[in-house]
Amino acid sequence: MRKALLAFLYFLAAAAALAFLALPILAIFVHVPPGRLIDQLSNPVVTDALIVSFKTTLIAQALILLFGTPTAYLLASRRFPGRSLCVTLVELPLVLPPAVAGIGLLAAFGRAGLLGSSLSAAGITIPFTQTAVTIAVAFVASPLYIRQAIAAFEAIDPNLVAASRTLGAGPARTFFRVILPLSRGGLAAGEALAFARGLGEFGATIMFAGSLQKVTQTLPLAIYAEFEVNFDVTLAISALLVLISAAVLISLKLTSLWQPSEQISPSRFARLSWS
Amino acid sequence: MATLRADFTLPLRSFELELALEVDRTVALVGPSGAGKTSVLRAIAGLVRPPRGRIALGDDVWLDTDRRLFRKPDERRVGLVFQEYALFPHLTVRQNVAYAGKERADEYLERFRISQLADARPAALTGGERQRVAVARALARGPGVILLDEPLSALDAHTKGAVRAELQELLQELALPTILVTHDFEDAAALADLVGVIVDGNLRQFATPSELVDRPTDAFVASFTGANLLRGKARRLDDDMTVVQLETGELVYSTEWGEGDVGVVIYPWEVSIGRLHQDDSAMNLIQGEIRSVTAVGNRVRVRVGPITAEVTASSADKLELARGGTAFASFKATGTRLVPLA
Numbered sequence: 001m002r003k004a005l006l007a008f009l010y011f012l013a014a015a016a017a018l019a020f021l022a023l024p025i026l027a028i029f030v031h032v033p034p035g036r037l038i039d040q041l042s043n044p045v046v047t048d049a050l051i052v053s054f055k056t057t058l059i060a061q062a063l064i065l066l067f068g069t070p071t072a073y074l075l076a077s078r079r080f081p082g083r084s085l086c087v088t089l090v091e092l093p094l095v096l097p098p099a100v101a102g103i104g105l106l107a108a109f110g111r112a113g114l115l116g117s118s119l120s121a122a123g124i125t126i127p128f129t130q131t132a133v134t135i136a137v138a139f140v141a142s143p144l145y146i147r148q149a150i151a152a153f154e155a156i157d158p159n160l161v162a163a164s165r166t167l168g169a170g171p172a173r174t175f176f177r178v179i180l181p182l183s184r185g186g187l188a189a190g191e192a193l194a195f196a197r198g199l200g201e202f203g204a205t206i207m208f209a210g211s212l213q214k215v216t217q218t219l220p221l222a223i224y225a226e227f228e229v230n231f232d233v234t235l236a237i238s239a240l241l242v243l244i245s246a247a248v249l250i251s252l253k254l255t256s257l258w259q260p261s262e263q264i265s266p267s268r269f270a271r272l273s274w275s
Numbered sequence: 276m277a278t279l280r281a282d283f284t285l286p287l288r289s290f291e292l293e294l295a296l297e298v299d300r301t302v303a304l305v306g307p308s309g310a311g312k313t314s315v316l317r318a319i320a321g322l323v324r325p326p327r328g329r330i331a332l333g334d335d336v337w338l339d340t341d342r343r344l345f346r347k348p349d350e351r352r353v354g355l356v357f358q359e360y361a362l363f364p365h366l367t368v369r370q371n372v373a374y375a376g377k378e379r380a381d382e383y384l385e386r387f388r389i390s391q392l393a394d395a396r397p398a399a400l401t402g403g404e405r406q407r408v409a410v411a412r413a414l415a416r417g418p419g420v421i422l423l424d425e426p427l428s429a430l431d432a433h434t435k436g437a438v439r440a441e442l443q444e445l446l447q448e449l450a451l452p453t454i455l456v457t458h459d460f461e462d463a464a465a466l467a468d469l470v471g472v473i474v475d476g477n478l479r480q481f482a483t484p485s486e487l488v489d490r491p492t493d494a495f496v497a498s499f500t501g502a503n504l505l506r507g508k509a510r511r512l513d514d515d516m517t518v519v520q521l522e523t524g525e526l527v528y529s530t531e532w533g534e535g536d537v538g539v540v541i542y543p544w545e546v547s548i549g550r551l552h553q554d555d556s557a558m559n560l561i562q563g564e565i566r567s568v569t570a571v572g573n574r575v576r577v578r579v580g581p582i583t584a585e586v587t588a589s590s591a592d593k594l595e596l597a598r599g600g601t602a603f604a605s606f607k608a609t610g611t612r613l614v615p616l617a
Contacts, residue, residue, distance in 0.1 A: 159357050159359070162348070162357075164363075164374070166322070178363060
């Protein structure tokens, strides 16, 4: 009897939690008919924001991959004094309030900032440009990729790397033929998370880059800007972002399914199971 | 054929590995786990960098700390077979073997009878197949030295015999300087011309397998080769006889010289077993309970009190040896070796 009551309470709590989490997402789609949502997507505010968002996100992701991968590999494969400090530093933007990140970027790259005078001497202005959006996105999103990449590199059996070296392969060939293929599942997962985080970036961007249509207004900033102008547009953009986020999450789970079984990389999300 | 000369020191976690080796045939390194055997292979392959020493294959110098010379693993001609084989899980068997050089991959697949597995991934192979792929991959590099880290330990007993015979034939045919790390004396005896015993980072004994059996320099070597090791206190009787009082109380006579804490080494095949007290030329007689009777092929290992004897299956039958009964173990004073115990 008591057991049944306990089971019922569990069920009740779970049902309440699921409903609570699902309701806002559902509401976005049912508030206005789907046809009208789709119509709103051709609104210039939406198309401009879409272009800004994708351009800045893609450049930021390219930078994250280019700089984050070697950084993660170094931190995963070397033991040196100050390593934990470096790892903590890399992870810090993850827990930093986005507004603080924005202020920090302004204080560093702003006109009166740390590097501001040398930058303006070189004729470079960063704040409130599309470059600023890219920098803000890279700053907040890179820790997600680097953390996951460190975990993926650390999961590789060091004997496989040693075997490659004794078989005559230098460090570069070993990296591209052994380390990269064996960590690709983890790297893809980290990249997907960084992409999703970058696409949704709001706080740091609005502080550091402002919200200027066609220049720095990304999709999340457009939601905020259109909030009091045209609620249907904000709903349309929201619906679009929900779909993109869901697509990222599902593709993440699919990549963890096709990962080679020898590859162990800690997944941040529950795996999909087909049974 | 070039000779491999290695002479180096390498600090390990709790002691320093100090080794001077000259290898022109197959040498087995044996010793307790954690003695530094695998580190020897890693140092020769260039995977770790000894702070002091010299390693060279013939005129080809791989390490010379005096000249600040250190060649990277990919610049040394070594064929290292890892303990768990370390096959690349994301590559097929052919890609694994071709990793070091495409030209001869098919030849090695053929030679190791793994052509039919060329497109399989390592995860789908049996232990024996993985071992063959690992050896083929290491040889496809065209090495001047072969290093084998516990090449048979990942195999079950059934596969092991066949793989060992193959390996024996292969090493003979290649005639390259080879170092083999193992914890199994039988494997060492079957595959190697010389056996080096490493304990706590030092080479304790370097001899042929039969010399190790005949003249073990210390207790580890004796028990490693499968001998009985009985602890006791030795006292000289006269010029050619020592008496040892065992910890279990019995007296053992030995023609070897010994004093103080010693281990009495007796090989199981030097011990005869009887049910009755007999007078024969054997000076040593230990009476005890039969603790175990284990068949090993056509022979039987019988444990009487503290000592293990090996007798033929037919005499074990004749004597009706069974657990719990009483028996006498006898052996000659000349059949004993005394080794100092720390």
